[in-house]
Amino acid sequence: MITKFNPKRLILARKRRRLTGKDLATIAGISAVTISRVENGDNEPDEGTIARLGSALNYPQGFFFADDPEELDTKAVSFRSLTKMSAKERDAAIAAGCLGVQLSDWLEDQFSLPDTNLIDLSYETDAEAAAGALRAFWGLGEKPIGNMIGLLEVHGVRVFSLSEATKTVDAFSFWRDDRPFVFLNNFKTAEHSIYDSAHELCHLVMHRHAGAQPSRAAEREANQFASAFLMPANDVRPRMPKFITVDIIIRAKARWRVSAMAMAYRLHSLGMLSEWQYKSACIELGRRGYRTGEPNGIERETSAILRKVLSHLWGERTTKREIAGFLHLPQDELEGLIWGLAGPIVRPGRDSERPGLRLV
């Protein structure tokens, strides 16, 4: 903890709240020039100004007096719908990433969490082969993945929620030193989030060292990888009849826990649906509501780590408000990072594990 006001933290909170300097000036009742001078480090804000900034942003003042926030390398941060996103949405999502890193650091201080166990597949040019290589490395065989978030967590990926209430931000991932992170937009269907997780997993293993801006080719590769990782060809082929109807697609998607559209796409890419059959299937699926949602969809996956951590802390009478307090975060930001991921919190029993518990 430092005692000096940290302008970088003011910028982070402002971007997280999707405000321009001018917006913040208006809400806080401070001149835009002052905001800009404070953000540039030219002015040390007085107590009254700090109080106004804190209440305008609804951030505890302690937030502004901590170390520099993590600088995420935005080039290395993968965004699926980069072009669809406004600068404000993008900045807010990246800011959520910074807060997630802070939460993750805090969790690692308190608990022993799984180590990173990913391989570098950047040499691989075929996404299908890369998906197979990772499955082999993790000893998964070719069966469907029962829980994608759980799988990522067991192998050391830290998964957080992006509560952006907008469908234009899908998900993103990044490496911070040797620690991979994935942020999922939990406003999507459960099937969509599973696919997003596999898509981001591809970026983590195939594009980590590419050093390039997100490209269309990388996006296509990540989609192919997700498709192959979730629906291995050798598991799909023998299970599908020669003539595949839309009803069969809808039944099949439940096995691989994917959306009906993703199932149809996979069948097409495996040559099991002709171009014409695929297009007709998409139209029919759209008509039945599978373009905008997932009728009778599966239950949302949750994070075993966050569930255990919160149960444990709850057992010690530590509330989310207190956790937010330790981190100098507003409670809504903490809730946002774990939203939809923690599931029901179970009170730990008498023989539950002790502090420093391993959650592996």
Ligand SMILES: [Zn+2]
């Ligand atoms: Zn992507």
